[in-house]
Amino acid sequence: MRATLSRHRRLLAAVLAAAAAAFGLAAARPHQRGVPVLIAAHDLPGGTILSAADVGIRTLPARAVPDGAVRRAAGRTLxxxxxxxxxxTDVRLRGGTLLDDAEPGTxxxxxRLADASVVRLLHAGDRVDILAARxxxxxxARTVAAAVPVVAVPRPGPDTDEGALVVLRTGRTQAAAIARAAVDSRLSVTIVG
Known part of the structure; x- marks a missing residue:
């Protein structure tokens, strides 16, 4: 009986020693530090000018921080x-102008789209093809500009018989083609992925 008890003690001691070694190695392993990231403190509609009450901070693992995370948001517009x-992130915020962070030549x-109700479907950040039809x-109908981003959707005025405005980020050549098409065609859009 003493031999059985002695054998179990040795086995128990070996298991406890192995567990202690495993815990020691885990504790010695360097821990990744988190990165503070600005987050929305509550649901916010587009066009909101952010204040300190609209923004919170959450610590995320470095690998979970999205590209373009901003460090300052107060005073900026969603x-x-x-x-x-x-x-x-930078793509969720507008700067002081419609062309912040735009490439040269943009x-x-x-x-002015022919159908004002189509503009209600658009949001800043959408990409659209501009179509011209006589x-x-x-x-x-022909495609005048392809996959251009929407940068602003102004509120429609009281008279929508003549369509509604949308502001796009284009190159100069695309802008000229759109202006040329608007002279003799009705313009519309398709939303692209």
Whole structure:
């Protein structure tokens, strides 16, 4: 009986020693430090000018921090709606102008779409193809500009019989093609992924 008890003690001691070694190695392993990230403190609609009450801080593992995370948000304007807890990134915020962070040669192009109700479907950040169609003639609609980003959707005025405006970020050549098409065609858009 003493031999059985002695054998179990040795086995128990070996198991405890192995567990202690495993815990010691785990404790010695360097822990990743978190990175503080600005988040939305509550659901926010697009166009909100952020205040300190709209922003919170959450610590995330470095690998979970999204590209473009911003370090300062107070006073900046949301380009679109943001959910509570969502990290704030550069693509979610508008700067002081429609062309902040734009490539050289980029212009903000106001486009009057023929159907004002279509503009209600658009949001800053959407990408659209601009289509031009003539009222007379058998010619099909043609694509004037492809996959251009929407940078602003102004509120429509009281008279929507003449369509509604949307502002796009285009190149100068695309802006000229859109202006040329608007002279003799009705403009519309398709939203692209």
């Amino acid at each position: 380009a679109g709606p943001v959910r509570r807890g969502e990290p704030l 212009v903000a192009t106001p486009v 009222a007379e003639g058998p010619l099909p």
